[in-house]
Amino acid sequence: MSLPPVIAIDGPTASGKGTVAMQVANRLGFHYLDSGALYRLVALASQQKGISPSDSCALGELAFAMQIEFKNGLIFLGNIDVTWAIRDESIGVLASQIAVYPEVRDALLALQKGFRRAPGLVADGRDMASRIFTDAVLKVFLTASVQARAERRYKQLIAKGISARMDVLLQDLQERDARDIQRATAPLKQVEGAHLLDTSNLSIDQAVERVLSWYQEVSRN
Numbered sequence: 001m002s003l004p005p006v007i008a009i010d011g012p013t014a015s016g017k018g019t020v021a022m023q024v025a026n027r028l029g030f031h032y033l034d035s036g037a038l039y040r041l042v043a044l045a046s047q048q049k050g051i052s053p054s055d056s057c058a059l060g061e062l063a064f065a066m067q068i069e070f071k072n073g074l075i076f077l078g079n080i081d082v083t084w085a086i087r088d089e090s091i092g093v094l095a096s097q098i099a100v101y102p103e104v105r106d107a108l109l110a111l112q113k114g115f116r117r118a119p120g121l122v123a124d125g126r127d128m129a130s131r132i133f134t135d136a137v138l139k140v141f142l143t144a145s146v147q148a149r150a151e152r153r154y155k156q157l158i159a160k161g162i163s164a165r166m167d168v169l170l171q172d173l174q175e176r177d178a179r180d181i182q183r184a185t186a187p188l189k190q191v192e193g194a195h196l197l198d199t200s201n202l203s204i205d206q207a208v209e210r211v212l213s214w215y216q217e218v219s220r221n
């Protein structure tokens with residue numbers, strides 16, 4: 001029996017891939033995997049337990065043993081709703097630091113593959129196409145200029161009443177991009193056969209339609 005189809009959407013931080021991936025999943029009635037949330041959960045749990053960001057063994061064990069649940073759009077660690085806590089910028093930075101360790105990445109492997117259920121899955125992250133779902137029917141590399149991404153992040157934070165500075169955001173994004181691209185294990189990259197989707201000048205709706213039309217094309221074949 002063939003496995004349910006996967007649409008893999010990879011890209012840098014704040015590219016809008018999460019929003020696009022979630023809407024594509026909704027439109028198709030597919031499941032959705034936000035793999036970045038898993039790395040953010042490890043980051044948050046490690047902070048709570050006082051584990052050093054350089055202790056790769058302890059981080060790997062923690063990632064393996066974490067009790068997490070995705071329910072009705074909310075994310076739980078243990079029994080605590082951490083949906084908002086993991087979105088904090090400091091947790092994103094820590095997630096990017098601990099994501100360099102093979103121990104952490106391996107511990108999250110089976111968990112991620114478990115999201116692949118009928119009728120299909122839309123998965124977003126950095127290594128969905130290159131490592132986790134190499135047989136994805138559609139691979140998309142979704143990006144935007146660093147300036148466009150920093151502006152989007154700035155607007156999101158201000159809308160939430162959180163103060164932000166463009167120069168700081170720009171530097172943060174550049175550092176995280178460099179770490180995600182340059183790491184030895186499962187670096188962020190556009191794999192062969194992936195469609196490039198630059199959303200610098202596209203609305204969310206336009207990006208969603210583009211992915212859906214590519215999916216229709218591959219489903220016809």
Ligand code: DC
Pocket residue numbers: 013014035036037039040092095096099124125126127128176180
């Ligand atoms: O997509 P995000 O910003 O929520 O991800 C947070 C960090 O997690 C990101 O900087 C790198 C890491 N990550 C990863 O290494 N591999 C993934 N598949 C997803 C996220």
